Amino acid sequence: MSLPNGPYNPQQNEDEILKYWLENKFYKPEYSPVKDQVVSTEEMKADPREPFSIICPPPNAYGRPHLGNISGYAYQDAMGRYARMKGKKVLLLPGKDHAGLEGEGVFVRDILEKKGVDKFSLSREEFYNQIWKFNMQNKELALKDEQTIGLSADFDRDIFTLDPKIVEIVLSTFIEMFNQNMIYKGVRIVNWDPKAQSVIADNQCVREERKGKIYRIKYPIVDDNNQITGEFITVATTRPETMFGDTAIAVNSTDERYTNLVGRKCLIPLTNTIIPIITSPRVEKEFGTGCLKITPAHSLDDFTIMTEWNQANQANQISYCNVINKDLTLVGPVPSKYLGRKYTDVLPEILSDLKSGEYLISEEELVQNILIAERTKAIVEPIMSSQWFIDIEKIRQPVIDMVKNGDVTIHPKNMEAKFFYWMENLRDWAISRTLWWGYRMPVWYAGPIEERIDNNGKVETFINLNNEWVVLDSTSENHLKVQLESPGTNWIQEESVLDTWFSSGQWPYATLMVNNLMDTFYPTSVMETGYDILENWVSRMMMFSYFKLKKEPFKDIYLHGLVKGTDGQKMSKSKGNVIPMDQAKEKYGVDPLRMVYFYQNSAGASYALTYEKLEMFKNFNNKIWNASKFVLGNFEKNNIQYSIPALDSLRLENSKEIFNHITDVKQKVTKFMDTFKFGLASSTLYDEFWHNFCDKLIEQSKVYLYTQKNKDTGEFISEPKPEELQETVNIFVYALKEYTKMLHPFIPFITEKIWQELPKVEGDHKTVMYSKW
């Protein structure tokens, strides 16, 4: 019943205690604190204790969790530990993420390219096997880190996002959605890498400054009978070659120079194509001529203007017209002399034809930002392509209502605005991705497919059936089937994989279904994650949960702030402001590291992780350690029998003061814990323990413990009275026990160590983890 001399040694204690927790399987919901053993899952389910569950956001499997992930673990764990002490059966479910695009990128960059291997020299299967192995090896390290930090999750249930059982659930949802007509194949603008001959994602592109030219071109205005009136509208463009794909001219509605032209029509020079003049708030009056030619097929901005216009003007919709093919030749409604030739070759001819027709007014030099493919360095060509979409109309409002009705509460509350803004402005969600590392779509074609551009610049998908190309009909089972297994040897699976969020959006129920725990733990209690993925991830989980189960996936959303580096800047290795976890653990211990995340922090607020703060909480741990040594030392030395004190049986005013102090602190901290105010809970504990309990209450109690002597003369004054001494030490032990429990969710290791040495009474558990709050 005593603690070793000297300062607290976190390294030694943490290993010891972690082993104790893991061996006793305290982390499992099946652990019964009454029987002190693991019971069957069925018995756990029948246990009337209230369930509490958190599905831990899975970190990337390819690497070790960074201090941002660990921040999340600290919060998830604190909630879990608090719930356990409140007598709930607790499940914290851990997992690891394959991290689609990023996971594939890291593997290609750090492994394949270092070995000089090109991704495309491997078959898809080979590639998948290699990256799978790579992830399996690395995820063990991640798991170890989670344990080290004290995350009290049920590690037997740790699961990978590409686990076959999860895959089956995720893909079944795709099939259900397809059968309910919520998934469709549509046409959308994409980034085309002409060198790799593949669609690439936004973050596989980089911007580069290049010198280019901007041309001013006159478009003749026509009247209602499509006759040229002699008026013109002048646009500025850097890409005259896309003019055959123009489907409108846009001006800003507040631009008085053009109000008389809005709603009229004009002619694309060198063609017979008539296009309307529309308005868009995105057009800047000051840039160029203030008139923008809209080429939705070859400019993301124009594509956006088109979708916005069409949404607001149902009766006057404009369309797209794709005039650049995947081999960079011109296609579609293009004058025949240019058709089928590379646009770069044709451009000078187009310019000279414009000049001779007196359409070209001027050309100027200009520095522009061009999109470049990161890997091949090719100029990215925006073109139209078929993609798979989810129609979100049916799920939008129910998900908004979850928050409005209070079924789901977002902490901090001000993030609700962000959430509503996102949900209300959400458009149909494009879910196909050109990757190999992920969930390949369960779509099967009866033959090879090919995308073509027709004479009007429209994208059409053809399928080859019995050596004949026909237009793909995605509603016909003769052309296309959506199912898990291949329908037969001649059927060809869709190349694309699903967007990562399509699978991670199903993570809460998928993981619980795999474990057959839906009945007990769904909806889960809290979703704890960083505020930066509220929109991308949290909203998706709610959408899928509504679609599949018609209920919310979790009751509360706690969004922690992002961890910044030692200099207060965004943490990044290149800036050198990152504290490595191993170093923090070695030098300060896990408890101080965890404490940094909580202390004085509030939901959604970012904060810096500094050595100064680690030092501060290392000192705090040491203070706790020393106070405990003091209390336990006196307890042992004086041979005290511990009993829980009651206020009205206390004789000393001093004892009453301590008793009331504990009651007061406990009430405050409980309130903070229940309202997700972990910053206030932890700082209250820090301040009260150190500056009130230690500095004042313990100090003033010493008269009851020691022989009093005159300071100057050394003359004897009084001897401690045994009854007073007994009561004082007893109340110290009581206070220390309560503090140990209250501090445990935040700093679990040192509190467990101290708890082991404290005298127990009826109702106490052998581990502080299951001791009653």
Added chain:
RNA sequence: GGGCAUUUAGCUCAACUGGUUAGAGCACCUCGUUGACGUCGAGGAGGUUAUAGGUUCGAUUCCUAUAGUGCCCACCA
């Protein structure tokens, strides 16, 4: 450009959602410390709560405007 935050001591942040004298840690100054203290304690200095208005008996807190900073989204024809 749109959205969301944020601005409090030299630095890093609190202030429990309108109520005594705005609090901690680090740094600084002065004392003290041989019975818990890899240190700690007592005390001190340091603030017109970004600026300007407004609401209120009362504003760090609510409202408006301005300026600075950060993040997310969209981006130059």
